[in-house]
Amino acid sequence: MQLALDTQTQRLLRELAPQVLGVVVRRYRDFAGCEDAVQEAFIAAAAQWPRDGMPDNPLAWLIHVASRRITDYVRAEAARHHRESLVVSLVPPDEQIALAADTDGATERDDTLDLLFMSCHPALSPASAIALTLRAIGGLTTAEIAKAFLVPEATMAQRVSRAKATIKASGVAFAMPSGDELAARLGSVMHVLYLMFSEGYAASSGKEVVRTDLSGEAMRLTRLLRRLVPDHTEVAGLLALMLLTDARRAARTGPLGEIVPLDQQDRTLWDRDAIAEGVELVTTTLVKGQVGPYQLQAAIAAVHDEAASAGDTDWPQILALYGVLMRMTDNPMVALNRAIATAMVDGPAAGLALVDEVAADPRMKEHHRLDSVRGHLLERAGDRAGAIACYRRAADGTASVAERNYLLMQAARLSDLDRQLAGGRQRSTRAALSK
Amino acid sequence: MKYMMMMHHPGKGPYEMMTWPKEDISRHIQFMMSFIKKLGAAGELVAAEGLGGPDQAKRVRAGDDGKPITDGVFPESKEFLVGYWIIDVDSPTRAYEIAAEASAAPGKGGKPLNMAIEVRQVMSAPAPDAL
Numbered sequence: 145m146q147l148a149l150d151t152q153t154q155r156l157l158r159e160l161a162p163q164v165l166g167v168v169v170r171r172y173r174d175f176a177g178c179e180d181a182v183q184e185a186f187i188a189a190a191a192q193w194p195r196d197g198m199p200d201n202p203l204a205w206l207i208h209v210a211s212r213r214i215t216d217y218v219r220a221e222a223a224r225h226h227r228e229s230l231v232v233s234l235v236p237p238d239e240q241i242a243l244a245a246d247t248d249g250a251t252e253r254d255d256t257l258d259l260l261f262m263s264c265h266p267a268l269s270p271a272s273a274i275a276l277t278l279r280a281i282g283g284l285t286t287a288e289i290a291k292a293f294l295v296p297e298a299t300m301a302q303r304v305s306r307a308k309a310t311i312k313a314s315g316v317a318f319a320m321p322s323g324d325e326l327a328a329r330l331g332s333v334m335h336v337l338y339l340m341f342s343e344g345y346a347a348s349s350g351k352e353v354v355r356t357d358l359s360g361e362a363m364r365l366t367r368l369l370r371r372l373v374p375d376h377t378e379v380a381g382l383l384a385l386m387l388l389t390d391a392r393r394a395a396r397t398g399p400l401g402e403i404v405p406l407d408q409q410d411r412t413l414w415d416r417d418a419i420a421e422g423v424e425l426v427t428t429t430l431v432k433g434q435v436g437p438y439q440l441q442a443a444i445a446a447v448h449d450e451a452a453s454a455g456d457t458d459w460p461q462i463l464a465l466y467g468v469l470m471r472m473t474d475n476p477m478v479a480l481n482r483a484i485a486t487a488m489v490d491g492p493a494a495g496l497a498l499v500d501e502v503a504a505d506p507r508m509k510e511h512h513r514l515d516s517v518r519g520h521l522l523e524r525a526g527d528r529a530g531a532i533a534c535y536r537r538a539a540d541g542t543a544s545v546a547e548r549n550y551l552l553m554q555a556a557r558l559s560d561l562d563r564q565l566a567g568g569r570q571r572s573t574r575a576a577l578s579k
Numbered sequence: 580m581k582y583m584m585m586m587h588h589p590g591k592g593p594y595e596m597m598t599w600p601k602e603d604i605s606r607h608i609q610f611m612m613s614f615i616k617k618l619g620a621a622g623e624l625v626a627a628e629g630l631g632g633p634d635q636a637k638r639v640r641a642g643d644d645g646k647p648i649t650d651g652v653f654p655e656s657k658e659f660l661v662g663y664w665i666i667d668v669d670s671p672t673r674a675y676e677i678a679a680e681a682s683a684a685p686g687k688g689g690k691p692l693n694m695a696i697e698v699r700q701v702m703s704a705p706a707p708d709a710l
Contacts, residue, residue: 400608540632556601
């Protein structure tokens with residue numbers, strides 16, 4: 145019978161993951177092979193530790209086991225190629241993707257950052273980058289990642305190995321980038337972590353009972369990234385954004401798994417500790433004066449989270465923040481959110497006019513969010529028939545069951561109201577006639 | 580043995596549910612959610628997915644050059660697959676029982692829909708004694 149690792153040991157293993165991988169990649173210089181070896185070492189730990197007890201030095205144990213795996217693998221390969229002697233690197237040069245050459249003063253910090261740059265490589269599709277990051281730096285097993293994405297384990301294993309092949313084929317040197325390149329690569333890492341977070345955020349309302357917590361994992365890795373680059377304001381902003389968004393997790397879905405919009409959420413369910421941490425983080429970061437999109441989105445989330453009720457929301461401030469954000473990004477979704485804020489400040493007609501502008505953006509072609517926002521604004525403007533039509537079109541267009549259910553109920557709520565009013569009118573007409 | 584249970588919807592027009600009162604929609608959704616949970620808890624659920632609306636459906640064929648030729652939308656089609664469940668059960672009888680339960684999902688006014696559920700066996704590896 146296989147005993148399970150306790151949560152504390154699991155957490156320790158995950159924290160050790162990037163350190164183990166960093167050491168073996170530096171030693172053997174083959175990212176793909178080392179990553180597999182580390183994964184096997186983790187599986188060995190899960191099998192042996194509960195039975196034999198935890199080793200005195202878990203890090204050394206894992207490095208030892210992973211190293212043995214990779215030398216076994218390389219010896220087998222070498223034998224296959226009839227090669228007798230092993231030279232400096234055990235891996236043929238054309239199969240190597242290595243960390244920066246082992247210079248003096250290479251630190252654990254550089255190792256982990258290098259590994260993040262590799263796993264979030266811009267040549268990878270987001271889904272592959274997320275999977276590889278979860279495995280190489282997050283220390284999750286392929287089975288756990290597969291479960292989080294609801295795909296068979298073999299599919300996920302294939303996705304990970306193809307991702308590694310893509311990195312290899314891209315031929316990018318893995319020296320620690322500097323200057324602009326460093327900023328760009330950090331940008332990719334943040335983007336992957338943000339997508340990982342959103343994936344978890346979107347998925348957790350589904351029908352599944354058990355899911356690996358992708359949002360939680362994204363936050364843990366963002367905290368790790370923040371320890372590596374503590375002065376980077378956008379990394380701090382990203383962490384604040386995640387904290388402030390995730391704080392509403394318990395309130396954002398109803399008993400039917402449908403989305404509960406911000407203005408209708410039970411605010412007593414919000415996680416006050418996460419909000420306090422996020423607000424503190426974004427406040428201390430913004431004053432440093434290097435404002436970026438993640439910080440601004442975090443600031444907007446903070447304004448929502450700090451409002452005692454939906455009615456108390458400081459919409460003029462949110463609108464002002466969207467104004468600054470619009471100047472920094474060319475994202476039509478930001479423009480659409482600004483339209484909502486505009487409607488809250490200047491009335492639904494002003495918001496609807498902006499929605500029409502956003503709709504002209506070819507990237508938004510027939511996007512269901514346009515209709516969903518229009519529905520809300522038309523309802524606020526008193527156009528029930530128009531709102532119903534928009535909600536239904538949006539329900540037809542969304543690929544999320546939770547969102548579809550929410551939109552269907554919005555449309556149904558308004559048409560119920562229509563029916564009641566029509567019934568009331570008929571009754572009063574009859575009453576008037578009978579007089 | 581595994582079975583796929585398929586739920587269809589008349590091809591014409593939007594989903595019927597679109598025009599139901601809110602109470603009926605929420606009763607229907609509630610039913611579907613607890614149905615899935617129950618199958619999962621019984622160890623009989625393999626997979627279940629709802630499909631996007633017919634408005635986005637395309638029929639794809641490879642041209643002579645192997646490139647995709649897409650065709651759609653199909654307002655005239657008699658019916659559309661809207662979702663499916665894959666279940667793993669001990670007998671066909673059990674599969675039919677489960678399908679009947681899905682068929683009786685509440686509709687407008689809470690009345691059972693008694694919709695047709697197509698039940699198909701999922702092919703599997705040969706039994707060991709057949710080899």
